[in-house]
Amino acid sequence: MTETVEQHNEKRRRLHHEADVVVVGAGVFGCAVAFAMAKQGRSVLLLERWMKEPDRIIGELLQPGGVYALEKLGLAGCLEGIDAVPVKGYDVIYHGNEVVIPYPENAGGIYTGGCTGTEKKGQRPEGRCFHHGRFIAQLRKACAAQPNITIVETEVVSTISSTHNPQILGVETRTTNPSTGEKDQDCFFGQLTIIADGYASRFRKQYHKHTPIVKSKFYALELIDCPMPAPYHGIVVLSDSAPVLLYQIGTHETRALIDIPENLPSAAAKVGGVRNHIKNVILPSLPEQVQPCFAKALEDGKIPRSMPNSYLPPTTQMEKGAVVLGDAMNMRHPLTGGGMTVVFNDVLLLSELLSPERVPKLSDTAAVQNAMKEFHWKRKGLSSIINILAMALYSLFAANDRQLKALQKGCFSYFKKGGNCIDGPVGLLAGIIRQPFVLVYHFFSVALLSTWLVITETVGGLTGLWKLPMAVWEAILILYKACVVIFPFIFSEMRS
Structure with a gap:
């Protein structure tokens, strides 16, 4: 034979x-x-x-642009039979205020279907969340x-x-x-x-030729049967601390990822360490319906599993x-x-x-x-966008100075405007829009809105015009900070 x-x-x-x-x-x-x-x-x-x-606690969320690529590779079937949960967008909660950000309908024209590739016009693309293993x-x-x-x-x-x-x-x-x-x-x-x-x-x-840069870690909890503020959405909780992510990875399981920067005073060993920070600082900042499940996940007395957040x-x-x-x-x-x-x-x-x-x-x-x-x-048409967006957004969402906090507030206000102010950014994040200029446009639109908010809030009205020079100076510092945040990552992508 x-x-x-x-x-x-x-x-x-x-x-x-x-x-x-x-x-x-x-x-x-x-x-x-x-x-x-x-x-x-x-x-x-x-x-x-x-x-x-x-x-492991990584690789649990696949954006719509990744689902599309998985289909093209002939591996879409790998999302079946693992209790994967659809993801329809994001829900950003800023100091208790909320804005839901759905994935845009075929933004950029490169994504034509969901996991099955059978979606009709008018339906929005979806990502998937699942247990990594x-x-x-x-x-x-x-x-x-x-x-x-x-x-x-x-x-x-x-x-x-x-x-x-x-x-x-x-x-x-x-x-x-x-x-x-x-x-x-x-x-x-x-x-x-x-x-x-x-x-x-x-x-x-x-x-x-490069080595990874690590400035924080994600600590992970698994919440059981947790009621979500916006089901089938990734939840981003912004407060005075670094961001917390919540997303469902199964019918009954929700992943909570708590970002803890290096050398954070409230997470130092002498004041109770990571668990103390999570219990006393993070828990109270979460949506009320999430807090009971979050507290229960902490009852085992262990330090949650962690992973370095690398660039x-x-x-x-x-x-x-x-x-x-x-x-x-x-x-x-x-x-x-x-x-x-x-x-x-x-x-x-x-x-x-x-x-x-x-x-x-x-x-x-x-x-x-x-x-x-x-x-x-x-x-780079895709990877540079994802890389720059991830690092720039983290700088804003983990704001640790006055200018960054102003940019964070401006970012949330930008999302609140709706329309292209959310379709563009979430289209970039989803791997749907692959035009780096769109990222730069939206980032500096956020920066300009942030300066306007600072000026109007500082001056207030006619009686506060004497504060205008101080407000303009603060606006200049905010624009400078925006450049400091994004341009190093842009240059790094261009010369690599």
Whole structure:
């Protein structure tokens, strides 16, 4: 019986550990890129240290632009059967005042459907929230069903370089021997090695010129059967403290993420630590209907699980034979929930640029490097928006000085105006609008509104005209602060 190409490639992967592509990490990016390349006929080895369903507090919200990309990749089915909850927009609560911000109807013209792709005109796009581990399990299941993918549970410890030229040939790993329980040295080889080992990447330092910047952590609670102020919306609670996020991740479960900046006095160990801050500062600032469930989640007496909120600007991939992608290459504050949207759109673009029609052999390192240069700049139409928006909004929402608090108030007042004042910003956040100029326009519209509010509130009326010079000076400081907030991130994206 003649052996098929798929059977031949599977044997080479299983017996000789050779493939067209070696993917390190079976997380969101790793699974998606392995699946996309396998669908194109590439032979793929997908390596993961631990194949058990992960239990993490990240990657739980997928914006509409990410749902759309997931559909295009043929992975929309991974959102089924995991008790995923629709997300229709955001609800921003500012010192007890509330504004609901729905996703815009087909803003920017790039999004045409929801999870099923069958929405009619007039219906708005939707995101999805879910338990991260359940979603990852579905992605891995989709990869396992692909005949061009072999999944191996093994710990990758280093890359393997050619002795003749500076080129990565594959990876060295440690694989558990089922008969002895010991970890044996192993090797896997590919024409291209894609490293996607997440935010705590062990390989980033070798190939990335930047290091992550961490200024705060998210502490997570899981609330059971919690009544939401706006069901099927992400809730952002703004007060005198850093922001709190609430979103439903299942029929009965709601995730609460509490942002705590570094060296926060009210969270210091000498005054009771993180739990004291959450109980005495955060709890009273939440909507009344949420407080009982929130308090109950604190009854276990434990410090909630946490994750660092990192910013890592992207960098062009120039290494021969290997690329570092996903969170190992680019991260932004998770406030806007844009990480997975960036990931799935990155995979879509990468699979197009490295398709067999454009790059017949991945061993052609010059062709791969040219594709990666193109990838780096083309992805910015979305990734730079998500990156800048996340970091700029966090600066406003975690306001810790007078000018930032004025910008925060101006931002909420801007949302209250409705119309394009919410359609534009939430369209950017959702991964629907992909025009960086729109982000700059709305950000400085918020800044100008903030200055106007300060001037009018300071002067008051004719009797307060003597205060006008002081109000104008404060307005200038607010505009300056707005520039200080956004321009470093813009420049970082442009030069990376």
